[in-house]
Amino acid sequence: MNTGSCSSNSLHILNVLSNNSSRFAIQASKEDDTRSIPNVIFEPLEEVKTKLHVIPAEPQASLARQQYNEQCEDALNEQINVEYSISYVYHAVHAYFDRDNIALKGLAKFFKDSSVEERQHAEKLMEYQNIRGGRVKLQSLLMPLSEYDHIEKGDALNAMELALSLKKLNNGKLLDLHQLANENNDAQLTDFIESEFLADQVESIKKISEYVAQLRRVGKGHGVWHFDQMLLKEAVAAA
Missing domain, CATH: 1.20.1260.10 (Ferritin, core subunit, four-helix bundle)
Known part of the structure; x- marks a missing residue:
């Protein structure tokens, strides 16, 4: 029995399993999640930053108005x-x-x-x-x-x-x-x-x-x- 060949094959199998599993593994870190599942995670604090301009600063303007033509x-x-x-x-x-x-x-x-x-x-x-x-x-x-x-x-x-x-x-x-x-x-x-x-x-x-x-x-x-x-x-x- 060729132990060297066995070791080489085992290593190859482990590498394949490792590569395959990386595609399906659920990542624990926040950064990996947002990269792996785009447009799914809702980040209200980030999104609201881009909409702060919607709230008027003028005292005469309505604060409640939204999509009212x-x-x-x-x-x-x-x-x-x-x-x-x-x-x-x-x-x-x-x-x-x-x-x-x-x-x-x-x-x-x-x-x-x-x-x-x-x-x-x-x-x-x-x-x-x-x-x-x-x-x-x-x-x-x-x-x-x-x-x-x-x-x-x-x-x-x-x-x-x-x-x-x-x-x-x-x-x-x-x-x-x-x-x-x-x-x-x-x-x-x-x-x-x-x-x-x-x-x-x-x-x-x-x-x-x-x-x-x-x-x-x-x-x-x-x-x-x-x-x-x-x-x-x-x-x-x-x-």
Whole structure:
């Protein structure tokens, strides 16, 4: 038996095993890990060094703002104005039906509640604007009408058709805002609009559509008083 040859072969095998194992061994040192498994280890302290410039030093600048496009910020301010404007109109309609010579208390309450709801939507949008680091810029409101009677339709149907039109207009504005958020890859804004507004808008449009259909059936006479009483009962049941 050639011990020299055996020793040489054994040494060769050990070298092969050693070379092969080095390719699969889990290295203990931090430096070897980062070289052996690139783009896997997360080093927050190293990465944040390259992003320190993202945090503004100016006292007027928002510290919370992140990936919030200026187009979305401006559109959100426009939607705040839409909500306040519609609330303003509803409040004027409430005042009309609350007059002593009109005295339709159910319609008056319906439009007052609608006004409060739209104002709350505006406030919710303002709060969101601040959360995202935007700047709330309130705009002017146009004076709404004070008279809502109509020769053919009567005041109740005329006002409810106006409410339906405003609901659809508002829903369209919210969908435009949602589309703009999608185009700017703002997932947080799209989720906010979907979860806080869109479902409620669809339900409200359906509800007011039914009111319009009912008022078209009852005409301008005594049936309007019964419809008004129905609104009062619904308000009491919902309270």
